[in-house]
Amino acid sequence: MKKPKILLTLLIISLLLPLSIVAHQPTTTSSFANSPTDLEQASAKLAGSILVNGQSMKYLQTLTDRFGARLTSTKAYQRSAEWAAEEFRAMGLKNVRLEKFTMDGWERAVSARARMISPIEHPIILHSMGWTPSTPPNGVKGDVVLLKDFSVDKIKAQADNFKGKILLIDPATIFAEGRLNALMKASDAYMALKEIGAQAVLIPDQYENNIVKARKASLGTKVTALPIAALGSEDNQLIRRSLEKGTVTIEFHYENRTPGEVQVDNVIAEIPGREKPNEWILIGAHLDSWDFGTGAQDNGSGSATVLEVARAISSLGQAPRRTIRFALWGGEEQGLLGSKAYIEAHKSDMDKCIAILNTDNGAGHPNGWKVQGRNDVYEAMKPISNMLKNLNGDTLSYEVSFNTDHAYFILEGVPTLDLLVDMTHYDDVHHKSSDTIDKVNAHSLATATVIVAITGYNLAEQPQSLAPRLGHDAIEEILKKANLLDFLKKSGDWK
Ligand SMILES: [Zn+2]
Incomplete structure (x- = not known):
């Protein structure tokens, strides 16, 4: 029997309250926030x-x-x-x-260690790119050769040149039509390189102080055919200058987990x-x-x-x-x-x-x-x-x-x-x-x-x-x- 009195009191209180406060009391009607x-x-x-x-x-x-x-x-x-x-x-x-x-899953397991062996001994900064495989257990060791084109035919034509080598991408030609266009061709290019016996690919980054971005080396999440690493900018320039004078040999090692789907x-x-x-x-x-x-x-x-x-x-x-x-x-x-x-x-x-x-x-x-x-x-x-x-x-x-x-x-x-x-x-x-x-x-x-x-x-x-x-x-x-x-x-x- 007390309910009507409570309701009446509430009604009077609500009439006395400023409208803005009343409007935002929880309510089950649809009048909330109409205006x-x-x-x-x-x-x-x-x-x-x-x-x-x-x-x-x-x-x-x-x-x-x-x-x-x-x-x-x-x-x-x-x-x-x-x-x-x-x-x-x-x-x-x-x-x-x-x-x-x-x-497909992917995770970095053991961070990269890398160095130039020739013409000078020098530590270099590189990191595995995402959704790419580990290096072999004893690492990658070989001479560096420039790669100027992702076209599978051109890669096959250079099979003798690329066999056993570490391919360093030349961004000026490979990314000439934008990174995205290059990445669309990348998986096929890596597969062709793998088939002719290349060891690995290096993609130079462009940031000062050898800072490297984490990113993938191709579109999709299928792990690439061979190891691909991002290379610090200054170390890339050192390698490029050295290549103009003769042979450059480097070695590196890292491990990634690639559990599949x-x-x-x-x-x-x-x-x-x-x-x-x-x-x-x-x-x-x-x-x-x-x-x-x-x-x-x-x-x-x-x-x-x-x-x-x-x-x-x-x-x-x-x-x-x-x-x-x-x-x-x-x-x-x-x-x-x-x-x-x-x-x-x-x-x-x-x-x-x-x-x-x-x-x-x-x-x-x-x-x-x-x-x-x-x-x-x-x-x-x-x-x-x-x-x-x-x-x-x-x-x-x-x-x-x-x-x-x-x-x-x-x-x-x-x-x-x-x-x-x-x-x-x-x-x-x-x-x-x-x-x-x-x-x-x-x-x-x-x-x-x-x-x-x-x-x-x-x-x-x-x-x-x-x-x-x-x-x-x-x-x-x-x-x-x-x-x-x-x-x-x-x-x-x-x-
Ligand atoms: Zn984001």
């Missing part, structure tokens, strides 16, 4: 939660210092994926799961929508990194952003209208493998996708979003972007980028946003041993997180959906304008 004012107030709450006592740097430190480098297919990657799933669960997210895909986990979690749970937006970043450094910029910062956005939105205490899915991908560095596998596994769900948000462009200041060539997305994003003005985060760029995990979603025609970041210093540490947490500015990371949170929340909450799913011809038009069509047809990704 632009409500969306703004919820956005302000999200920003406050991230900027004041937010967790993004804490997540980043755990990812980088506790798990270290998170190379896909290694135990460190797996441990970080399981930890992230636990974090999502602890936040109260639903449908937290590890979704598996398969790829392994299963890798994407981490997926959800805040189910309160009104339209079947419609979804996805906020994602790749969790994996290369194995030099600890993947702080690339992409611990993006992963920390996804975790912090999930924490902030779930702590609002009110699910948005539509479902928000959070994704931490594996295998990005080996060819966007995790996000690609996710699309394959969820093809039938793509019609209900409202938008994909991706963050993987480093730890510089965030400026807004790349709308991937779509005018309708550009226009529809303006009201959300306006909210980000005071963060200098309101830039919308038409740029189409096919280099991180939103890429294959473009081919699905769903609206796709990639975080636009100041990349002035990106290459300073990209895939290098210097990609560590000290390079990440807490303010930039928190700002990026606010931009992603506000954008994601508004897209999930606002009454209208962002933009339609495009059909084949409209997608092809975007790819053509972005000069991507030929490449994607050649790679078999677009028909």
Whole structure:
């Protein structure tokens, strides 16, 4: 019998409270955040939660210092994926799961030791490239010969010259038409070199102080036919100068683990929508990194952003209208493998996708979003972007980028946003041993997180959906304008 009295009291109290406070009490009705004012107030709450006592740097430190480098297919990657799933669960997210895909595994086991034997004795800096085999147990020892062309016919024509040799790539000719074009021919070239009895291949890097980037030597994740190492720039120049005077002999040794096909986990979690749970937006970043450094910029910062956005939105205490899915991908560095596998596994769900948000462009200041060539997305994003003005985060760029995990979603025609970041210093540490947490500015990371949170929340909450799913011809038009069509047809990704 006391209930009516309590209800009446609550009603009186709520009438006395300022409207803004009442509007954000947890409620099961659909009146929440219907108006632009409500969306703004919820956005302000999200920003406050991230900027004041937010967790993004804490997540980043755990990812980088506790798990270290998170190379896909290694135990460190797996441990970080399981930890992230636990974090999502602890936040109260639903449908937290590890979704598996398969790829060939690879891991550095014994680091490289290398030296020039002749014309002088001199230590040299080189490292195995990813997804290439170990040297033989006693290492590689031989004379260095320049390789100027990846064409299989030209390699076969030089069989006598190359047999038993270590081939040093001449970037001026081999990469003349871009690295990607060369890599498309690389696997066949390595196979031809193996067949004629060459020992190994060296690919010089171009960074000062003999700094070498971690990367693969070909496309795909099949381990290459013979050992391939990245060579420091100054040591490459020493070898090249010495070759002009006569024979150069070097030796090196390293060991890699190549376990064959392994299963890798994407981490997926959800805040189910309160009104339209079947419609979804996805906020994602790749969790994996290369194995030099600890993947702080690339992409611990993006992963920390996804975790912090999930924490902030779930702590609002009110699910948005539509479902928000959070994704931490594996295998990005080996060819966007995790996000690609996710699309394959969820093809039938793509019609209900409202938008994909991706963050993987480093730890510089965030400026807004790349709308991937779509005018309708550009226009529809303006009201959300306006909210980000005071963060200098309101830039919308038409740029189409096919280099991180939103890429294959473009081919699905769903609206796709990639975080636009100041990349002035990106290459300073990209895939290098210097990609560590000290390079990440807490303010930039928190700002990026606010931009992603506000954008994601508004897209999930606002009454209208962002933009339609495009059909084949409209997608092809975007790819053509972005000069991507030929490449994607050649790679078999677009028909
Ligand atoms: Zn990345």
